[in-house]
Every structure is written in structure tokens, then in C-alpha cells.
Amino acid sequence: MAYLFNTPDQQTEMLQTIGVDSIDALFQQIPSSNQLNRDLQLPGALTEMELEAHMRQLAASNGGGLNRICMLGGGVYDHFVPAVVDEIASRGEFYTAYTPYQAEASQGSLQAFFEYQTLICQLTGMDVSNASLYEGGTSVSEAAFMAMRITKRHGKVVILGSVHPEYRQIIATYVDNVYCTVVVIPTPQGTADPADVEAAVDDQTACVIFQHPNFFGCLEQVGQLSEIAHRNGAMSIVSFDPISLGLLQRPADYGADIAVAEGQSLGIPMQFGGPFLGILACRQKYVRQMPGRLVGETVDRNGKRCFVLNLQAREQHIRREKATSNICTNQGLLALRATVYLTLLGKHGLREVSELCCRKAHYAADRLSAIDGISLAFERPFFKEFVLQCRDGAETVIKKARQNGFDVGPALRQFGDLGGVAANEAFLVAVTENRTKEEIDRLVDAVSISSDSD
Amino acid sequence: MKNRQATELLFTLSKPGRRAAVCPPCDVPECSLKEMISAEFLADELSELPELCEPDVIRHFVNLSTLNMSVDTHFYPLGSCTMKYNPKRHERLSALAGIVDVHPYQADELNQGMLHILFELQEMLAEISGLPAISLQPAAGAQGELTALLVAAAYFRDKGENRTKVLFPSSAHGTNPASAAIAGFECVQLSETSDGLVNLEELQSRLDHQTAAFMITNPNTLGLFESEIATISQMLHDAGGLVYIDGANMNAILGIARPGDFGGDMMHYNIHKTFTGPHGAGGPGAGPIAVRDFLADYLPGPVVVRSESDSDTLAYQLRNPDKSIGRVRSYFGNVGILIRGYCYLRTLGAKGLREVSENAVLNANYLMAKLKDTLPVPHGEFCMHEFVASAQQIQREHGISAMDIAKRLLDFGFHAPTVYFPLVVPEAVMVEPTETESKETLDAFADAIKEIIGESPAFLHEAPHSTPVSRPNDVQAARKPVLKWSASSDS
Numbered sequence: 001m002a003y004l005f006n007t008p009d010q011q012t013e014m015l016q017t018i019g020v021d022s023i024d025a026l027f028q029q030i031p032s033s034n035q036l037n038r039d040l041q042l043p044g045a046l047t048e049m050e051l052e053a054h055m056r057q058l059a060a061s062n063g064g065g066l067n068r069i070c071m072l073g074g075g076v077y078d079h080f081v082p083a084v085v086d087e088i089a090s091r092g093e094f095y096t097a098y099t100p101y102q103a104e105a106s107q108g109s110l111q112a113f114f115e116y117q118t119l120i121c122q123l124t125g126m127d128v129s130n131a132s133l134y135e136g137g138t139s140v141s142e143a144a145f146m147a148m149r150i151t152k153r154h155g156k157v158v159i160l161g162s163v164h165p166e167y168r169q170i171i172a173t174y175v176d177n178v179y180c181t182v183v184v185i186p187t188p189q190g191t192a193d194p195a196d197v198e199a200a201v202d203d204q205t206a207c208v209i210f211q212h213p214n215f216f217g218c219l220e221q222v223g224q225l226s227e228i229a230h231r232n233g234a235m236s237i238v239s240f241d242p243i244s245l246g247l248l249q250r251p252a253d254y255g256a257d258i259a260v261a262e263g264q265s266l267g268i269p270m271q272f273g274g275p276f277l278g279i280l281a282c283r284q285k286y287v288r289q290m291p292g293r294l295v296g297e298t299v300d301r302n303g304k305r306c307f308v309l310n311l312q313a314r315e316q317h318i319r320r321e322k323a324t325s326n327i328c329t330n331q332g333l334l335a336l337r338a339t340v341y342l343t344l345l346g347k348h349g350l351r352e353v354s355e356l357c358c359r360k361a362h363y364a365a366d367r368l369s370a371i372d373g374i375s376l377a378f379e380r381p382f383f384k385e386f387v388l389q390c391r392d393g394a395e396t397v398i399k400k401a402r403q404n405g406f407d408v409g410p411a412l413r414q415f416g417d418l419g420g421v422a423a424n425e426a427f428l429v430a431v432t433e434n435r436t437k438e439e440i441d442r443l444v445d446a447v448s449i450s451s452d453s454d
Numbered sequence: 455m456k457n458r459q460a461t462e463l464l465f466t467l468s469k470p471g472r473r474a475a476v477c478p479p480c481d482v483p484e485c486s487l488k489e490m491i492s493a494e495f496l497a498d499e500l501s502e503l504p505e506l507c508e509p510d511v512i513r514h515f516v517n518l519s520t521l522n523m524s525v526d527t528h529f530y531p532l533g534s535c536t537m538k539y540n541p542k543r544h545e546r547l548s549a550l551a552g553i554v555d556v557h558p559y560q561a562d563e564l565n566q567g568m569l570h571i572l573f574e575l576q577e578m579l580a581e582i583s584g585l586p587a588i589s590l591q592p593a594a595g596a597q598g599e600l601t602a603l604l605v606a607a608a609y610f611r612d613k614g615e616n617r618t619k620v621l622f623p624s625s626a627h628g629t630n631p632a633s634a635a636i637a638g639f640e641c642v643q644l645s646e647t648s649d650g651l652v653n654l655e656e657l658q659s660r661l662d663h664q665t666a667a668f669m670i671t672n673p674n675t676l677g678l679f680e681s682e683i684a685t686i687s688q689m690l691h692d693a694g695g696l697v698y699i700d701g702a703n704m705n706a707i708l709g710i711a712r713p714g715d716f717g718g719d720m721m722h723y724n725i726h727k728t729f730t731g732p733h734g735a736g737g738p739g740a741g742p743i744a745v746r747d748f749l750a751d752y753l754p755g756p757v758v759v760r761s762e763s764d765s766d767t768l769a770y771q772l773r774n775p776d777k778s779i780g781r782v783r784s785y786f787g788n789v790g791i792l793i794r795g796y797c798y799l800r801t802l803g804a805k806g807l808r809e810v811s812e813n814a815v816l817n818a819n820y821l822m823a824k825l826k827d828t829l830p831v832p833h834g835e836f837c838m839h840e841f842v843a844s845a846q847q848i849q850r851e852h853g854i855s856a857m858d859i860a861k862r863l864l865d866f867g868f869h870a871p872t873v874y875f876p877l878v879v880p881e882a883v884m885v886e887p888t889e890t891e892s893k894e895t896l897d898a899f900a901d902a903i904k905e906i907i908g909e910s911p912a913f914l915h916e917a918p919h920s921t922p923v924s925r926p927n928d929v930q931a932a933r934k935p936v937l938k939w940s941a942s943s944d945s
Contacts, residue, residue: 002809002810003538003539006893026836030710056550093526096733098537098735104922105918108520114939122501123501132737270557271790272568273787297937299930300923310928311935313932326632326633327596340515343464343503344474344475348505359482
């Protein structure tokens, strides 16, 4: 079942036109010593009905998601996705198209990306957004490379220990084969002490990278961090949570030069880690150093407004090894989802979602931390996610919750170095607008009773 | 038929007071916001997002979608991109509860179905490539290239060798040199022979103890199989370097030849091309890499491992390879696309996969045979899954460029082929029909090109004539970039 059209008669006719007598003859350009000359050893082919049964069985065996209550955090969240987002993203005209090289035949995608870029600018207050990157983690690395090019300081990057540990690992991997030191600022109290950052930044530093709200859910002293970067000629890079901007100050308000984010919370399902959406926005003067696709407005030969891929001279297909990035495409379908999501919410809807997350998270934090043996790990203000410290061990509490149908975490122990945070007995809890008071109360009961009887 | 009002920009459709998504009332005890978060962190005012109602949003985006060409609606012979049919069953199956709603930090014990799928995909990709170790993490082909080069760098560092150069032919995809540069390598570009293949003499002269890898697309971007690949591979290995196979053109050789067998040490797949993860108007893709045994320990983690019969442990678990280069992406990878690739491979099986390549190559050769008298194909008597024709002669004799042909094809209801790539063919027209097209479609496409070449050059310079917009002014776009809507500029 290879979705083929050609009948045996047509194949014969086509071979005659080509002037060979068999399909095998067309493969003679591959030396026989390079040919496999046996069948691949793969599982047998399945019809649609068989495949559906197989996949349903695997999905059902996959406890996650089925009637479970997700309060897992760490950069990916169980936010509500309105039906309209799925409906638009399932239009074949969008999802079976490719990069809009032929603008005349791609105005639908191009306009949607132009609208996406505008919405991201409205959300962040930044001047310009690209048409998206892979996901939040690589966006941080791309921003760091961008800062190195702009400042011409290639040797040093300062990053807070409270930035998502996986994002920090990606930077470490990316710069492993080039000379660049990544200095990590300890954040044992949940956020950085600006004095520690000040001490680490010098005239060789390309950028200061912070996350706000950070990996622990806490809010950083973002204004001061940006000031420290600027005072030393370095760039201020923030990784933000798009949903938080319904309540919190925008990156442009506190002096960020480049704002990046994981856009999963904007109408994208969790799907075990991807595909997601990398958001990258910056000040106007840095536009020609941006990585990734950019869509611009122009006019056609009749003077009618239209949209095109713009400033392509930055990109790999033109500049090759001198390109601003090796990235070839944007995450078009995910950018479309975010565009539809932000449009559905509008300014008031975003505020409502943001406020609900914040209120419910604070309610959950108050109730959970009142349980004997469980406390909040940090005293800092937080948004929708917080770290709990457990006297009897994080795993014990996580397991008790799990047995009662609640998924909380991740446990911080699995991430290795966390900027000096005592991780052994700590785990994250995230609360979105999708959670109800009744669910939170049930989690509290489950964990309390379990702890007592243990 | 076009609804011009609905496709106005979102921002001009906005009216204060309109709402689409509305949240339920807050069910936890209310307190003042400033009790939770001090005022210094709070925004002074609401964001500027537009205000629409739900029918507005639907009509806007549905009408926008009709301005696109897509595989679902049109023949899309975009060379190098493998725009084949995207089976609809994949969309439903990748959206099943228990798959689409799994958090990346879900406990392994509650995620055995997912890990089973991903493990089996690793096994199938290893078998198809002939390379035993797989990382599913890279988010796209370009990231696969970068990842594999970082793996190579770590391997050589471990061996105490300082290898700083990556070589590639001038016909390479732009991502090859761009990835090599980001990975910290010096790029060395080689020319081709007149046959469009790797120049062995030049390659030999450039190989030395600093050579880390040779990146080669096979079949190459001219649609030709590099028949000297075994010799090339031997040359690299004699010099202590590695062979990287850019897997962009795997659709030509599934079940027929394997990169691991013809001398490749590492490669990437493009799941969105070869195995039908849809292209999503740009992305998402997925770019898993496959490597030889001796590179397996350096792969980025996590990878899925199956436990060997110990009944106390879970069947499938996530592990980081011993000397892993670390992460290249957060979480596991572009799982939604990997699931679609898995569904495709399970649907086709070994025989079906071979038929894919047989028919992709048949379709390409048929179309080439129909067209080569009109549009000469400078390299190769036969092609693999795609061919590169040249409009140079037609331009000289009639003043019709590759771009003119591409643009006019849109009027005939065909997406344009890739043009002006690879760079080694002047006025290149790169055609990849894929296996999921009929002889009737190929015939109609060939007829259209013949008809176009008979049309007046002046008329063609102004093509397309029937699309929602005509040729855009790219120069103006680049000179004064307008990259977002603003209230002041909209009149």
C-alpha cells in the first residue's frame, strides 16, 4: 500500500517511452555491489484497519493522558486548546504545503506568518519577530549566536542557573566545538542575585541569558539583569512564557534585546515533546542578524499588497557557510496554530488565561505547602509553576499522586546540576487554566493521606 | 468567488469588545493580584492583541488557506523536497488520546506505548539505512547534519585527533556548509566532473589529516547516483575521515541500496519528506540520524532502549548514551512527525517501501523522457527520483527563463519545480514528481511545459496571470522591510 497510481499497463507504457524494458534497468546506475539484493527486514505491512487497531492498543497501554490529571511542568504545559485551532491546522491547504518559495501560490501561509510576526511583536513589545524556529531550547542557542555576531564577542556567554537545564545543555552542545565559555550563575535561592551576574559579566561577554518566569517558576530581577548586560556592552536575552504576558511586563518593557520562548502553550498539544514552536523577536536594529525565515509585506506588479519571504540573503540557501543559521525552515504549522490561538484569545482572553493560571497555581501552592512535610522550596514570587520540597523525598510524593491519577513533577533530581539548588527532595508542580479547584483539592487530599499513612 | 473582506489582515478585522475564546469563572478564592505578584512585575496595561469573534476567525483562516497551493490540491513537483501524498490516517492516529496528550516528563511506566513506537521506529530506520545506531532527537534535516557533525567532532576529540575540515561538493544543499560552519568546522567546497559526479582527483588532493568528514548527498542533487561512492568512502577512510550521507534523496533507494552498505558512516533522514510527515508550510520536520557502531556512544540523548527479559524492569526506557554530545533539542524530539513516519513504515512494510522507490524513479524517468527534447537535461541519460533540466538554451533562443516557466506553471494549476538549484546547472529546473502521481498528471505537466515554451516571452515575464497576486516586488520588500502590521502604516 504505497499510495501508487500506476497500473501495470501504464508502467509498461511508461517504460517504453523511457526506452528500457524494466524498472530494474533504471537502477543499473547503482553498482550491483552497492545494492541490497535482499528484502528489508521490517514488520509486515498493515492495512488501515489493522494499523488503527495497533495504534489504539499502544495508545491505550500508554497510561499518560487517559483520564489522568496533568500538573507536570518544566516548560511544557497542559493548557486548553480551542477546537478552532485544530480545525484550521487540519486544513490540507496549510499542512500539505511547503515553504512558500512561490509567493503567488502561497499567500495563505505567507499572510498567516506575517500575522504571526505581528502578534508576537504585540505580545512581547519587541520590534520584529521571525517566522519561528524549532522550539524554545534551540531558540536560546540561536539568540546566543546572534548576540555573538552583533557584539563580535565570540568567547563568552553568561547564563543563569535558573534557565531550563535542557536549554543550557543545548547551548553547551552547540558551542562544544568552537571556543566559547558558558558561565553559569548559581541560583540557589531560586533566582539569581544580580550582584553575582554583575561580577561575571565583563567586556568579553556577548550576552546575559535569563528565563522569566524561570525553570523553577520564579520571577527574576529582569530590569536589573538587562541593565547589567547593557552597562557591559552585552545583550540581554530573555526566555519567556507567552501565557505569562497576559499579566507580566513585556520583554521590551524591561530592556530585553532578544526575546525567545517555547511557544507550546499557544495552542500546541504536548505530544511527548514536539513538534513545538521556537519564538524569537528582537529590536529593529538587529533584524539582519536574525536566524530563520522572515515574511515581509510588499506589492505585486499591479500594486496590490502581498507577502513574500524577505531578507533571504541571511539564509543558508544563499549564504551557505556564512549564513546566520543552518536552519532551513520555520515551524510553519505550529506558527499557524499560535496565530489562531492568540487571535481567538485576543487581549482579554489572554489576560483571563494568564490570571487563572496564576490564581490556581497560588491556591495549589498554598494548600500543598500547608501539608506536613511539604514546603515551598523558594520564597520568590512565581507565576504558574512552583517547586515543592518534601521531607520524605520527592519520589514518594510524586508516586502517591500518580497512584491517585495525578501527574506532578518533574523531580529536579533528574536534571543534574541546577545552579546550586538542593534538588534531591524537590519537584515542580504546574497549574494551568485547565485545572479546577476540585482537582487541586483532591490532589491535596491524596498527598496528605498518603503521607500520613506512610 | 474570493472573499476579500475575510482575508483582510486580522488587525483590521478587529473591533473592540468582540470575543472568541472565553474562560470559565475563577473557582479558587480570589485575592488581589498584588498579593501574589508584586507590582514591579505586572504589566501596566493589556497587550495589543486583536479582538475578533469565532466565526470571524474561521472565515479568515479558511479563506486564507484557499490562497495556497498544496499537495492535497495540486501537483507539487518541487525538486529536492519530496512533496508526496500525506496519508490521512496518520493525522487521526497521531492525534489519539494517549499519544497527542503525553507530557514530555511523563513517567516511563505510564509511557510504554509511546516508547514502544519510538523504539520500533529506531529499529526500522537502522534497518533501512544499514547503520545500527539511531537518534530521533534532531528537529529537522539541517539539525540532523549539525548533530552528526558534532558527533564526529566528539569522536575525533576522543581519539586525540584534531580534524578541522568538512568537505562537500558544490552541488550540496546550502544547509551542509551552514551546518558545518556552526559545528565549528572549516568548509571546503569541491567542483563536479562534467558528468555531475564527485571529482575523485580533486577530492584526493584535498584529503589530509585535518579532514573530518565528506558530506555527500546520494543520489546527489542532480538526481544521479554517485556510482563511485565505494571508492570515495575508501578514500575518506584511508585518510581517517568519515563519510556523511545527506539523506534528502532517500526516496530513490528505499530497500534498494543502503547508506551503511555503500560506505556511509553517518546520515540523516527527513521524515517529513521520505516518510510523509506533512511539510506544514515550512515545518515541522524531523531529522533523525543513523550512525555506525563506533559513533553510537556519542549520540545525543535520550534514546529508547529495550530491556532484555528482566521482569522487574520496564520493557522500554529512556537512556543517555555513555559519551553523549548532550542535547541538541529540548525533550525527546519532534514526536508528532516521528509517529506519522512510524505509521507510514508500518503501512508499507518492506515490499511497499521498495515499490515507493521503484515508482518514484519510474515517474521521474518518464517525465524526463517526455521533457528532455524541450528542456535539455545536461547530466545523465537516466535519473533517479528527480532530474535537473536547464532552460539556458531556451533563454538564449527565446528569452524564456527558468523563472518564467516556473511562474507560468502556476497558471496551469501546477506548483513550480525548484528553480536555480543546484547552482551547478545554469537556469536549473529541478523536477521531483514523487511516486504518488499518475501518468495522466505527468502527461498534463509535460504538455503544459511544451505549451509554455511556445508562448510569447513578454507574456511569460508577466506570469502568473491567474493567481491571487501577481509577481511580488522583492526588491522593494528587501529595501524597506515591512515585517509586521502597524496601525499607523495601514491606510
